[in-house]
Amino acid sequence: MPLLSPDPTQLTPLLPNNAQPTLSARTWWGRNWRPIRFFCAIALVCWLVGPWIWGVVVWVLEGGRGGWGDGRHGGQGHEIGKSRVSVGIVGAGPAGIATALALSEHKDSVGNPLFSITIFEQKSAVGGRMVLDFDQNQNPHPSTPFWHGLEIEDIATSELLPAASIIRARFEELGNTAEKVSNGNGNGFKKSASERQGKSSVGFFNGKEIIAQTTRPGHSISWSEWFALVFRYGSSVWKAKHLGDETDKMVAEILKAGSLPQNQHRPSHFPHQRANRKQQTNLTLHSVLATTQLSGLISQSAEDFLAEKGISSAYINEILNPQIWRQIAQDVNEISEVALHSALGKEYARSIGNGLYGVGSFGTVMKSLAGRSGADIRLGREVIGMRREVIGMRRRRGDGEIRGGWEIESKNAGRLGGEMSVESFDQVVIAAPWNISALLAAFGPGSGRGPERDNDQKNEVFYRRVYVTFIVSNDILDAKYFGFSSPLPDEILFTTKEDGNKNNNRRLCQKERDLKGIHEISHVRRMYGPDFDLQAFHMVPESGVEGENISTDAVYHLYRILSDHPLDTRPSADFLKRIFGNGGAVVAVKSVLVRDAYPLLWPRSEREVGELRIAEGLSWTGAVDGVGSGIELAWVVGEVVAGCLEREMHEGIEGGGAGWRNGGDVVRPVHGGS
Template sequence: MNKPASPPPSYTSESLPSYSEISPLIPRSRQYSLSDSQYTTNQKKNIGQILLSYISGAIILIFFVIGFYNVILRGILVDGDDPEIQVVNFKVGIIGAGPAGIAAAQGVRDVVSALGRKFKDGNVDVQVEVIIFEEKSRIGGRMVVDGTDGMDIEVEDIASGAFHADLFNIIGGMTDLEKKEDLIVESEDVGMGKVGHFDTNHIITETYRPYATTPWSHYLSLLWKYGSSVWRAPKIPIGTMKSFNTFLRTMNNEHISISSVREIISKMSQQHTYLSFSIPATERLKKNGIGNNYIRDILAPQVRRHTGQSIEQLSDLALSMALEREEMGSHKAVNNGIFQMMMEKSLRNSKATVRLGAKVKQARWEEVTEDYEAWLLELENATNKDEPPTIETLDKLIIATPLNYTELLGQSKDHDSIFNVDITQDIEYQPVYITFFTTSSLLTSTSLKEKSSSPLPSQLLPIIDNTQPLTSPHNTIIELTFLRPLNPSSSPHDQNQPPTSLPPKYLYKLLTSTPLTLTSLITTLAIPENIIERDSWIQWEISYAYPRMWPWFVGDGNGSGDGSGEFQVGKQVWRINSNGAEGVLGGGVYGAWVLGGLVGGVLGWWLGERWRWRGG
């Protein structure tokens, strides 16, 4: 039987549960109940967060649109509408592939490369083509002689007195010579380091290079003969350099800008009322207490070797520089030709083109087309004079070799193009005659040395004999130097080389102020005739060997106001060797390299200023 259903629950008087007014489905917890004010505050916070999110998103969207336009749309538009990039071409010509010319090419390239980013930012593409014109068959300038008939003559052989470690560091970028054995100093094994000073009869005295290597016994003998001059001589440059350093400090402290050698001289005269390097060398020697016999026997031959002039013709700064080069001596590389290799390396870095065998006859500044003026170089084939001359058009020109400026620039139709130099006053140079010969043994002499069988010092410097004319065989000799052994068997430094059957052979160099025959040399020095190999005797003239120098006084007319110290000498033409520099300081490999790089850098910065005008 079916059971009756249970009755519904009875009602109670308990109140119903309370519900949230926000959501009727969720009960309001008494533990977390919110007041109306708290609820309103939360609502405001939520709205603020939402607004902040919208604002941030809008900002990101704006930056995205801007970036998209700059990177993509602008690139598409520019590519499609022919970009406004200006291509500026400059053609720079350099006359001379010696140290000055190669350094100038490197200087131009270094500065242009440094300004490359600046050009790019200004939408300018600067293309600089550098061409070096060289008359010789290889680079090296005055340090190269052609036609050696198979004799291996390197630039170090010709300029053997001009090389030292600093020069190798600067030119070759060899800041740290890790293999010092690659550069050997003059060795006693072959008489290196010892210099004989001789008169017409015998060797008067011997000195050592560098000075500090002089043995004590020999030093005492010099002291006995020449007195206090022996220890005072090394201090000759001190007075000169003291004044010069004071001037340099003044220039640095006052931030004085100098644009030419002439301006340096002018400023220096204002600071000191005289020029430290305007004092005649003879006056400097007198101030330093150097005796006449020491000057005659030792200093005069040393200075003549480096300058080609007597002490009476020089300034005290030129004297100091010559003696400094004499003291440093000459580092001779085992791997002969290292200087040539370093110049070639620098040439490759400069990306310059070299035209060997190209002799520059004339340079004219002319209007080539309407509104375009340029330098026109007339070139002649140095190896084939029958070929007609060619013309090369250049925007800029650097003269990095000794030339007759009247002949080179004097035919310019626009005479206003040469404005900073009186081209009728060319730099005066003295020639030197250089002779190479080989011997079967080291040279000896039956008269110059007491023991005629012992070898002569590796270098001989003559003492001028005032009783003979300057053109006499004795007085015409400037230097006789043993350079190096040619065969491995005769070289004390090639101990690792295998034995060879070749006979010993030694290379010598002779410098003279006039041509000298082999017979005259043998007679003058009393050299055994059978030692010298007659077939090896080769002689050349180096026309621009020594720039003629003078003591430079303020207001004496030697450059004050004539522009002779300026590097820029006309419209788009610069010169590295100038009366202002070489007329006082002389020439040298080190100075040529430094000045070449300086002038090249000046031209490079000039191109930068040109960019401002054309594209900036």
């Protein structure tokens, strides 16, 4: 009988039942592999959680201001230990957009922006003072334009983006082309349109007849016009020919001088080099003007300069004065030499006329540049006051220093009352007309809250207002009214009298009363019936009856008038009928008051020029308005201010007096200037 293996149940076990080996002991999850399993679990947890724990530790050690992103800019964060500097900009004109765009180019080592930028603009669109908000109270919603149909090009008196424009250069540097940019109607930033000759004829009216004619741009003047001017004014014509040639060069020199310290800036660990950087950071408009050697031109009167050039008073009163007034609303005897060159530079440039440049192109470019800055743009938001942050509310920097800031108080524009909000910023840039005297009165000398200033220093900039009137008509102006044979020049300027105030003592004729306070009448462009929508202009029909005088198959003309008083009132209705020679020609009229239209540019000494930085954490681009006026100059100063803020952040300089420690309100008056 073969020997059979015993049944397992018949064997005496060597180990108790609970210790018998099982098949699972040979797998990786069995008991023999438990230490390895534990080690793997710990390694996985450390790999997932460790960096976050280390980040929190470093964040605490670096001052408790890490860069975790505020969620408002797509969750972008910062380098650990470095906080994003908040900047509030008041005004979305060329200066404000230039500041925002220049600041947005500064990023940390991982590509995150160093500045969090907010722009407050009380109007419905970016672009500055040339944006006219018609009937603002009727449509206060910030996302809806308050007016349609009229573009910035219709308001401008010269070409906005010429070939040498710095704004145009910045726009192209960002990779924008004519094909990429469009305002929805196919009329975007067209290089081909800008390169064409936008000619327009200009007539000079003395109250009785048109006494002289010229052509814009200046180099396009015909030989017949040239000989007629020489016959009437002699050598003054060619002596004044190149007065506006240096404008682009002056603007470029200011940009170069303002950017020089920024180009030389390098982070330094040596005390004596940091002291030098501090001097560069405290860049002033005085130093920029001194570097460009413009101080002498700013202090010299334009009237004295023209006398030295041997230009006759007849040519000044009948030609130069109307041209300058159209650009800056001032006479030759009111302005400096720099203002003279700047105004004539714009006057001798191309005219926008007849939509040749591209309708809406400037507004489109401004909107595109503002969008590229990544700023939070608050349209329809009016800033009504500013105040220093109270010391208990100030925040700490990443390096532990207390950061003083400003609080901006704003409300919805165009609404009476309404909810107001207050926001805090590390830096504030005022890029709009503002009453700086009120600001300095609250925080300046004797207040105990600001840096000491010389009481004789005059930093205020005053402004002259103007009424811009748009007229839609189905006929052109009556040439007989202006003592001229048809057709009339595209633009009519009004000459000044040599006897000045003596005119007030004599009786004025009807035509002189009509034209008193009128400075320019220009034919802007044609509009055609199928494309014409009267309601799009928010205008009131001259007849008072909606739809009357409107024919869909007619050609309409858009005229612009610059004046000292509104022309959409009943007393002005007869005047409009007379200049058109047809009572039914005027379809619609709309006048808009631009309060801070033109800064007064009288000759100033170096001590009378305002500062770009007026207090700790507070900068003012409007200081340059006392020197010159123009969108190119405003853009350049915006870039200069941005460079100062960037250098200040890198060097950790808190300039402006140590006594800025108390809070207080600064309420803006209704308007900053006359």
